[in-house]
Structures are given as C-alpha cells and as structure tokens.
Amino acid sequence: MKDHSKARLANVADRFGRRIQAADHAARPDLEAFCSEFRRVRDATIIPAMRDVGEELLRQSAGGRPIGNTRYAIEIEDQPAPGREAPSVTLRLFLTPRAPHGHRITFTVITRDAVKGPEILAFLEASPPPMDIARFRPDDLTEGVVEQLIVDAVEQIYACAAELPAKP
Numbered sequence: 001m002k003d004h005s006k007a008r009l010a011n012v013a014d015r016f017g018r019r020i021q022a023a024d025h026a027a028r029p030d031l032e033a034f035c036s037e038f039r040r041v042r043d044a045t046i047i048p049a050m051r052d053v054g055e056e057l058l059r060q061s062a063g064g065r066p067i068g069n070t071r072y073a074i075e076i077e078d079q080p081a082p083g084r085e086a087p088s089v090t091l092r093l094f095l096t097p098r099a100p101h102g103h104r105i106t107f108t109v110i111t112r113d114a115v116k117g118p119e120i121l122a123f124l125e126a127s128p129p130p131m132d133i134a135r136f137r138p139d140d141l142t143e144g145v146v147e148q149l150i151v152d153a154v155e156q157i158y159a160c161a162a163e164l165p166a167k168p
Contacts, residue, residue, distance in 0.1 A: 003019075012126070023024065025072065028130060028138050029147075031109075031118055033156070034109065034117070034118040034138075035086075035087055035109055035118075037138040038087055038107075038109050038120055038138060039078075039087060040138070041120075041138045041141050042076075042087070042089045042107065044139065045091060045141055045142070045143055046089055046107050047074060047076075048135070048143075048148050049072045049143060049146040049147045049150055050072075050074050050089070050091040050105070050150060051074065052147070053091065053151060053154060054072035054074070054091060054093070056072045056148055057072065057093070057154070058070055058071075058072070058154070064080070070093070070094065070095055071093075071094040072091060072092065072093050072094065073091075073092045073094075073102075074089065074091055074092075075090040076088075076089050076090075077089070077090070078106075082103060086109065087108070087109055088106055088107060088108030089107050089108075090104050090105065090107075091104070091105045091150065092104050093105075093154065093157055095157065095158065095161045096161050098161070099161060103124075103126045103157040103160070103161065104124070104125040104156070105122070105123075105124055105149075105150055105153040105157075106121075106122070106123055106124075106125070107120055107121070107122050107141075107151040108120070108121055108123075109121075110135075119135045119136065119137070120135065120136045120137070120138065121134075121135050121154070122134050122135070122136065122153075124153045124157070126156055126157045126160035126161075133149060133153060134149065156164060
C-alpha cells in the first residue's frame, strides 16, 4: 500500500473513529430501562389481557362448551435462567391431558439485533414447535393489540390440541 494511502486511512480513522464510537455508545439502548418499561407494560396491559382471556375460557368451559377441563396459569419471570431471557410473562393453558405441560403464550424481552436493540417478542408454544408471533416496542402493546394476539394464539392452541393423538 502506498504511504499516502496509509496516511489517509489513519487520518480518516482519527477524524471519524471517535465520533462513530461515541454515536454508537449513545445509540446503544439501556437494557435495564427497556426491561423496566416492559415490566410497566406487562403489569398494566399484558397480564390483565391474559387474565381476561383465561377467565373467559374458564367461564365457557364451565358453561358446557366443548373445550374440555380448561385451566390456566400466568407465570412471571423477572430474573434470567439458563436458556431464558428475562423478563417475561407467560399465559399457560391446560386444555387436555394429552398436553400435560400446557400450551404457552409468552411475551419476553430479547436482544437479537444490536442495531434495533431490545424488543418484546411474543411467541406461542403449542403442540407443533414454538413459533414467533410478533416483535414489539413497549408503546406498540396496546390493550387491543395484546388481547387480539392472545385470542389468535388461543385459537392456534385449540387447533393444535385438537390434532394431538389420543393417549392409549
């Protein structure tokens, strides 16, 4: 490489390198602040929607609808565990003894893309393998969005549970 090219590259690195690093550092989202915002949305929006859907399924089950002996649980995870990101909240539906561990609708904080920063991932674990539903910023999770997402996921869970093989 020619000396003037080396000198020019060094000049470019000196002129722009620190500015790029400073901008990258300033743009790096604060994960703790994001998790705090998730907890606020979880408590104000997600958990009430999960509870409403779970209670409605219980009412319909008790009312004679052919949806089995439905039970539900809401599980809150605030600390990371091996293989898990935190925080998260899960609606676990127990619809049939053929799926003894239940089916799960989970909202969790993830960081998959350094540029985007942390996101809230909504995903479903039913009898086929888990599937991502959508990713959100905290302000995008309105009551209507959360309720519709959970109802859509419940429909998918019922469809999957109906296809489970009968246990001998």
